Amino acid sequence: MNGKWLKVPERLAEMKNVHVAVVINLKNAMVPETGEFIMDTNNEDRVKWVYSSKNNSELSERYDEWAKDYDNDLSEFFGWIAPQTAAGYLAKHLDTQSEVLDAGAGTGLVGQALSELGFKNLTAMDLSMGMLKEAESKNVYQKLDQMVLGEFLDYPAGYFDGVISVGVMTNGHAGPRSFDELVRVTKPQGFIVFTLKTDIYFENGFKEKMDEMEKDQMWKVVEMSDEFQPLPIGEPEVLHRVWVYQVLR
Numbered sequence: 001m002n003g004k005w006l007k008v009p010e011r012l013a014e015m016k017n018v019h020v021a022v023v024i025n026l027k028n029a030m031v032p033e034t035g036e037f038i039m040d041t042n043n044e045d046r047v048k049w050v051y052s053s054k055n056n057s058e059l060s061e062r063y064d065e066w067a068k069d070y071d072n073d074l075s076e077f078f079g080w081i082a083p084q085t086a087a088g089y090l091a092k093h094l095d096t097q098s099e100v101l102d103a104g105a106g107t108g109l110v111g112q113a114l115s116e117l118g119f120k121n122l123t124a125m126d127l128s129m130g131m132l133k134e135a136e137s138k139n140v141y142q143k144l145d146q147m148v149l150g151e152f153l154d155y156p157a158g159y160f161d162g163v164i165s166v167g168v169m170t171n172g173h174a175g176p177r178s179f180d181e182l183v184r185v186t187k188p189q190g191f192i193v194f195t196l197k198t199d200i201y202f203e204n205g206f207k208e209k210m211d212e213m214e215k216d217q218m219w220k221v222v223e224m225s226d227e228f229q230p231l232p233i234g235e236p237e238v239l240h241r242v243w244v245y246q247v248l249r
C-alpha cells in the first residue's frame with residue numbers, strides 16, 4: 001500500500017478485492033465508482049492534490065488532512081524558506097510589541113519565525129482547523145481564528161499594526177479581493193507583507209488590484225524583494241517576491 005496518505009473511501013474498502021490494484025498503482029487518482037480522489041505519499045503530488053481543490057471546503061479538508069505532515073514535507077522535501085524571509089521583511093518595519101495578524105497561518109511557521117525575532121502579539125487565522133491545531137501546538141500565537149480570506153474578517157477596523165501572509169495569495173487559495181479586508185483590519189500607517197509567485201502576480205488579477213488600491217490611496221508600496229526561490233530543494237524553478245505595503249487609511 002502507499003502508506004498513511006492513502007485515504008481509502010469506505011465503499012472502496014468494502015470492495016477491496018476489486019480495487020486494491022488500482023489503489024496501489026495510481027497517484028492522486030480518481031476512484032471511478034465514487035468520484036473521490038485518493039492522496040498519494042509522493043510529496044509533489046500532495047501539493048498538486050491540494051492545489052486541485054475545487055472550492056474552499058475541499059481546500060480546507062485537504063489541508064486538514066495534510067496538517068500533521070506539512071512541516072516535515074515542506075522543510076525536508078521542498079526547503080520552504082518563505083516564512084523566515086517574509087518575517088524578516090515585517091521586522092524591518094514593525095517593532096516586536098506590534099499586534100500582527102498571520103493570515104493563512106497554516107501550521108504556524110510564520111508565527112514561529114516572528115517569535116524567534118521577538119514578536120509576541122500574534123494572531124493566527126486560517127480556513128483549515130487542522131492547520132490551526134498544528135499552529136496552536138507551537139505556542140507562539142495568542143489567538144487562533146478560523147476565517148476565510150476573501151470574505152468578511154471578524155476583526156475591528158484598524159485592529160492590527162501589521163498583517164503577514166505567506167504562500168496564501170495564490171491559485172485556488174486566496175485571491176486579490178482578500179486585500180480589501182486586510183487593509184480594513186490594519187491601522188493607518190500599518191504594514192501588510194505578503195509573498196506572491198512572480199507569474200501569479202501578472203496572471204490572476206493581483207497586479208490590477210494592487211495598482212488600483214494604490215491609485216485609490218488605500219495603500220502604497222514600500223518595498224518589493226528581489227525574486228527568490230521559496231522552495232529551493234523541491235521546486236527550484238518557482239520564484240516568489242515579498243511585497244511590503246503601507247496602509248494609508
Ligand SMILES: C[S@@+](CC[C@H](N)C(=O)[O-])C[C@H]1O[C@@H](n2cnc3c(N)ncnc32)[C@H](O)[C@@H]1O
Nearest residue numbers: 063104105106126127128148149166167173174
Ligand atoms: C501553503 S499554506 C501556507 C501556510 C503558512 N503561511 C506557511 O507559510 O507555511 C497555505 C495556507 O493558506 C490557507 N488558506 C488557503 N486559502 C485560504 C483562504 N481563502 N482563507 C484563509 N486561509 C486560506 C490554507 O488552509 C493553508 O493553511
